[in-house]
Amino acid sequence: xxxxxxxxxxxxxxxxxxxxxxxxxxxxxxxxxxxxxxxxxxxxxxxxxxxxxxxxxxxxxxxxxxxxxxxxxxxxxxxxxxxxxxxxxxxxxxxxxxxxxxxxxxxxxxxxxxxxxxxxxxxxxxxxxxxxxxxxxxxxxxxxxxxxxxxxxxxxxxxxxxxxxxxxxxxxxxxxxxxxxxxxxxxxxxxxxxxxxxxxxxxxxxxxxxxxxxxxxxxxxxxxxxxxxxxxxxxxxxxxxxxxxxxxxxxxxxxxxxxxxxxxxxxxxxxxxxxxxxxxxxxxxxxxxxxxxxxxxxxxxxxxxxxxxxxxxxxxxxxxxxxxxxxxxxxxxxxxxxxxxxxxxxxxxxxxxxxxxxxxxxxxxxxxxxxxxxxxxxxxxxxxxxxxxxxxxxxxxxxxxxxxxxxxxxxxxxxxxxxxxxxxxxxxxxxxxxxxxxx
Numbered sequence: 001x002x003x004x005x006x007x008x009x010x011x012x013x014x015x016x017x018x019x020x021x022x023x024x025x026x027x028x029x030x031x032x033x034x035x036x037x038x039x040x041x042x043x044x045x046x047x048x049x050x051x052x053x054x055x056x057x058x059x060x061x062x063x064x065x066x067x068x069x070x071x072x073x074x075x076x077x078x079x080x081x082x083x084x085x086x087x088x089x090x091x092x093x094x095x096x097x098x099x100x101x102x103x104x105x106x107x108x109x110x111x112x113x114x115x116x117x118x119x120x121x122x123x124x125x126x127x128x129x130x131x132x133x134x135x136x137x138x139x140x141x142x143x144x145x146x147x148x149x150x151x152x153x154x155x156x157x158x159x160x161x162x163x164x165x166x167x168x169x170x171x172x173x174x175x176x177x178x179x180x181x182x183x184x185x186x187x188x189x190x191x192x193x194x195x196x197x198x199x200x201x202x203x204x205x206x207x208x209x210x211x212x213x214x215x216x217x218x219x220x221x222x223x224x225x226x227x228x229x230x231x232x233x234x235x236x237x238x239x240x241x242x243x244x245x246x247x248x249x250x251x252x253x254x255x256x257x258x259x260x261x262x263x264x265x266x267x268x269x270x271x272x273x274x275x276x277x278x279x280x281x282x283x284x285x286x287x288x289x290x291x292x293x294x295x296x297x298x299x300x301x302x303x304x305x306x307x308x309x310x311x312x313x314x315x316x317x318x319x320x321x322x323x324x325x326x327x328x329x330x331x332x333x334x335x336x337x338x339x340x341x342x343x344x345x346x347x348x349x350x351x352x353x354x355x356x357x358x359x360x361x362x363x364x365x366x367x368x369x370x371x372x373x374x375x376x377x378x379x380x381x382x383x384x385x386x387x388x389x390x391x392x393x394x395x396x397x398x399x400x401x402x403x404x405x406x407x408x409x410x411x412x413x414x415x416x417x418x419x420x421x422x423x424x425x426x427x428x429x430x431x432x433x434x435x436x437x438x439x
């Protein structure tokens with residue numbers, strides 16, 4: 001009987017151990033048992049989960065560090081709750097390690113490297129381009145495009161201007177040596193130009209475990225051991241758990257599967273036909289990798305909540321169009337001046353800023369559009385520059401106009417957002433600036 005008390009116990013699991021676990025799954029008993037009957041190459045396809053994530057990460061790191069300047073695209077598909085984000089972050093961590101980054105550097109860099117919205121991604125590309133210029137050479141690096149289906153149909157055919165711009169950039173940056181770790185639950189929204197880029201595919205799914213009923217004794221034992229001893233969680237009888245699984249496919253198989261999914265309009269919930277038609281290169285117990293992203297998962301969750309809160313603030317204050325970029329710029333500037341934000345309120349209940357913060361805006365209309373964020377006013381600066389040749393009486397004048405919003409107090413919603421997200425704003429400021437403060 002398999003015992004999981006430490007991470008080292010996971011490392012000791014053999015292909016046969018994992019195959020024995022897999023034989024209890026519904027997908028095996030209903031579909032694959034008969035399909036794989038008589039094959040002699042089945043057991044070798046079941047791989048230790050830690051060995052899997054190490055080998056895949058090493059392969060990606062080697063690919064983007066090869067003599068030829070190339071990028072790498074990995075796609076992870078799965079229903080909600082199957083571990084797409086967790087696996088993405090785990091792979092990111094291992095790739096960073098193989099590229100020579102320390103764990104402390106990884107914890108800091110992830111604030112810039114998780115892209116959740118379209119302009120996150122465009123900003124990250126622009127930032128990488130700037131870093132290449134600063135270093136004087138192209139260098140390999142991984143980024144995560146999380147929940148790509150939420151990025152306003154990021155790769156959808158007939159997409160908006162933003163998505164079309166992204167689709168154009170993905171071919172312009174082939175020599176940037178970026179490893180793209182992309183996850184989504186809606187593969188049919190991926191445009192053809194994006195599908196061509198993928199080098200490998202991972203499909204994740206979950207198998208139910210009815211704890212205490214004895215239907216899946218091996219999976220139940222490993223599940224309970226792992227959640228108790230590694231994840232430090234306790235479950236009582238009568239609970240339903242989910243044992244997570246993953247299947248990995250190489251480049252050739254990836255393209256075949258994606259074409260098949262599009263042709264047959266297969267949703268990610270319809271897993272069995274995919275596994276039946278396409279034999280995976282590797283099958284691994286995804287459940288036993290949940291601990292690999294524990295430290296970074298908190299940051300990922302913070303970034304996701306942070307982006308959603310900014311969008312909610314835009315709605316709260318009725319900020320529309322290009323003025324949303326101005327508002328994000330204001331949030332960044334307020335974060336830089338966090339020490340000036342007091343806990344004292346004005347007569348309208350807004351938190352006073354002392355001294356007030358000045359932020360340059362495109363025009364005076366921006367101030368009107370942002371009037372609900374607190375006590376704000378506009379400041380108009382006109383500068384006159386003279387030039388020419390005085391000896392010949394040839395004089396030129398140039399007038400330069402600047403508009404500023406002067407922020408004397410801020411709405412409580414913004415106050416608490418800044419207090420709770422100052423550390424994220426501080427770290428993602430470079431990303432926002434590289435994207436023109438657009439989300």
